[in-house]
Amino acid sequence: MxxxxxxxxxxxxxxxxxxxxxxxxxxxxxxxxxxxxxxxxxxxxxxxxxxxxxxxxxxxxxFPPNETFKGRIDAIRVYSPSTNYSISVEGEGLALDxxxxxxxxxxxxxxxxxxxxxxxxxxxxxxxxxxxxxxxxxxxxxxxxxxxxxxxxxxxxxxxxxxxxxxxxxxxxxxxxPMQDLCVAYREVRRVEKVEDTKIGRIFLDEEIAPGGYWWYFPKDEHTLNVGVGLQGGRGANPKNQLKRIVNERSDLRDSKILDAGGGIVPTRRxxxxxxxxxxxxxxxxxxxxxxxxxxxxxxxxxxxxxxxxxxxxxxxxxxxxxxxxxxxxxxxxxxYGAKAASLDIFRLFLQAVTNEEIEFGMMKKLVTDEDIRNLGYGTGGLSIREKASKVIRGISKPGVLGNLAVTAKYMGRIKREYEKYPDYRDFPAWVEKVEGIFREYSSRYLRR
Ligand SMILES: Cc1cc2nc3c(=O)[nH]c(=O)nc-3n(C[C@H](O)[C@H](O)[C@H](O)COP(=O)(O)OP(=O)(O)OC[C@H]3O[C@@H](n4cnc5c(N)ncnc54)[C@H](O)[C@@H]3O)c2cc1C
Structure with a gap:
């Protein structure tokens, strides 16, 4: 010893x-x-x-030395299930080695x-x-x-x-x-003939391919891509099989060469x-x-x-x-970071409960804007559902979970305010109980169809 x-x-x-x-x-x-x-x-x-x-x-x-990253990205673009609509979140990023x-x-x-x-x-x-x-x-x-x-x-x-x-x-x-708070992922680094735009990382929301998650298409350099699927644990899909589907459907990936492949798990809860x-x-x-x-x-x-x-x-x-x-x-x-992450956890639960049709409709009607997503990402603001968006939501004949977008924004704000009062260790158990209570209330009232 x-x-x-x-x-x-x-x-x-x-x-x-x-x-x-x-x-x-x-x-x-x-x-x-x-x-x-x-x-x-x-x-x-x-x-x-x-x-x-x-x-x-x-x-x-x-700033890390040049050899630690392969390329730089200027924005992440998030696509609707049909890929007809997208939201861009600008911000400098590195494609790391x-x-x-x-x-x-x-x-x-x-x-x-x-x-x-x-x-x-x-x-x-x-x-x-x-x-x-x-x-x-x-x-x-x-x-x-x-x-x-x-x-x-x-x-x-x-x-x-x-x-x-x-x-x-x-x-x-x-x-x-809990299983449902894990993201089960599989990704491949592929050599392709030419990456269309090396400055944009792409995220695709599609419940059929990545239930409770998304699939991504991140350029590393002009000829190299990192493509993967991350889905919610317990949903029964296999991310490797789902990626195979994507590769077969896309001409830019079909004949590309796998340079590295593997799976992993990330916890995705507050x-x-x-x-x-x-x-x-x-x-x-x-x-x-x-x-x-x-x-x-x-x-x-x-x-x-x-x-x-x-x-x-x-x-x-x-x-x-x-x-x-x-x-x-x-x-x-x-x-x-923690306050932002907890508030985003409400939004994560919401996103995992909406359907492809709801995501498509919400993105078409711009219920959530580029600015909202940027603010959420950087923790510089909450989700502000504007009057115009509220009207659209009120007008949906069968509102489903999407109809709870405005109330979701309110719960995100509530959680953030609770975290602003993060207690000292003596008052901590009561605070945890309160925060858990808010999450329970939100899930039981607003995520059920
Ligand atoms: C498929 C996938 C894609 C992702 N994409 C991104 C992305 O694009 N951007 C991003 O920011 N994040 C991404 N993440 C998440 C990110 O990779 C992790 O959140 C991050 O790496 C966590 O770092 P960590 O140091 O906590 O854990 P890890 O990186 O997992 O490091 C843990 C270390 O502990 C060691 N270890 C484990 N058990 C023991 C033990 N018993 N004894 C000794 N050593 C041990 C391991 O060998 C490892 O080196 C992704 C995750 C996955 C799985």
Whole structure:
């Protein structure tokens, strides 16, 4: 057993873990970063590879070096099921080389003094006096077992949340993520003859192809595309088969060559109500920090990593104020991302309940505008259903779930206001109960046909 006591052990060296380790190491703390992958594969991930550059500013990262991305996009265009109508959301984005981007983040953390244990799988966490104390690890090649000790632990192990599953029942922590709140995805990177417009990423809403989700068509460069299907868990469809359908139907994809292929899962529900459980913190997919509406989670995983790293560092400096200092991770995260994500979760539930016909009609009538979607995306405003749109909705003979668009906007506002009152840890259980109550009320009243 290693006799060393680390200030923090970070499990998982993806985007969340690398930024957590970087933040802790920058502040001079001793950090052990572990990953089951070997060092040179850290960062590799089945992903759509798209990252809005505004996230880099939020987490105070420099602009990444050229080799970490393949291209730039200026906008995402969202299409109706018939593809006759679309909404454009402008904003600079990068088509990342995930491996190189991940290696860049890892390199920065190691340069600042974080120690890496690669090919090491975190296994069982032991507790002493209710606190995480010692982690059993297994070498992925030799099978050798070690035990490592730390003052703090960060679960940045992705959707499976290896530590999250082991902690005692804690208010606000999801031990299991419900199936319907997972996005099951499959994507291929394909070499095509020519990408039509390398500056536009495309998202297609189509309940027949991607029930409860969407399929995407993201250019990487003039000849390379990242195409994939993400659908709601539990809906019975297989995203790989659905992508096969798309490829067969599209002449630009039919004869293209697969360069890489694979599937993955992203949690698409509001982030966990707390990123803190005792001396264990959660960042990234393990804390459901991806955007509930579109599943983009690189940026928000880095935000969570930053705030967790900062909070631990502060707690190490002021151990007598540990609880309050750690809680700052929640306050900062909610302000930077969590409030927006929770409000978008209402909209996600709405989108998963409407039919193709309703989406088509809503987009044709511009019930939701480009500006609304941009505001929602950047968290700069809510969904404002204008009088003109309300009239159209009132005029629908069989309004269905679409008829609840205006009330959906109100619930989004309600949730945002609740998050603006994010409590301290003493009032937290009552606050969680209240927020859960609002979600229950919305789902039971407005999502049923
Ligand atoms: C198909 C698909 C497409 C996506 N497209 C996009 C997109 O275009 N844009 C976007 O922003 N987001 C996208 N996402 C979401 C995004 O990839 C994730 O939200 C983000 O990568 C989460 O980062 P993370 O660090 O939390 O987790 P991960 O990237 O999953 O990293 C977790 C790390 O932990 C390690 N690990 C796991 N268990 C253990 C263990 N027991 N011991 C040690 N190490 C362990 C893993 O090896 C891994 O390196 C997509 C996801 C999928 C599946």
């Amino acid at each position: 290693s006799r060393r006591l680390f200030d923090a052990i970070v499990v998982g060296a993806g985007t969340a873990g690398a930024i957590t380790a970087l933040t802790l190491a920058e502040e001079g703390n001793s950090v052990l970063l572990m990953d089951s992958k070997e060092k040179r594969s850290i960062g590799k991930k089945v992903c759509g590879d798209a990252l809005g550059t505004h996230h880099l500013k939020t987490v105070k990262l420099p 995930r491996l190189k981007f991940g290696q860049w983040l890892l390199g920065m953390a190691l340069d600042k003094g974080a120690e890496l244990k690669d090919r090491t799988r975190a296994d069982k966490l032991s507790f002493e006096n209710g606190r995480g104390a010692e982690l059993r690890t297994v070498h992925t090649e030799t099978g050798s077992v070690e035990h490592v000790k730390s003052r703090y632990f960060v679960d940045a192990s992705g959707v499976n949340g290896i530590l999250r599953k082991q902690i005692p029942e804690t208010v606000g922590v999801y031990r299991q993520i 982030s966990m109500y707390t990123l803190v459980a005792g001396n264990i913190l959660f960042a990234g997919d393990s804390a459901c920090t991806a955007n509930p509406m579109h599943g983009g989670g690189i940026g928000s995983s880095m935000i969570a990593g930053r705030v967790c790293g900062q909070a631990i560092s502060e707690a190490l400096d002021s151990p007598q104020e540990e609880r309050a200092k750690l809680w700052e991770a929640n306050r900062a995260y909610v302000k930077m």
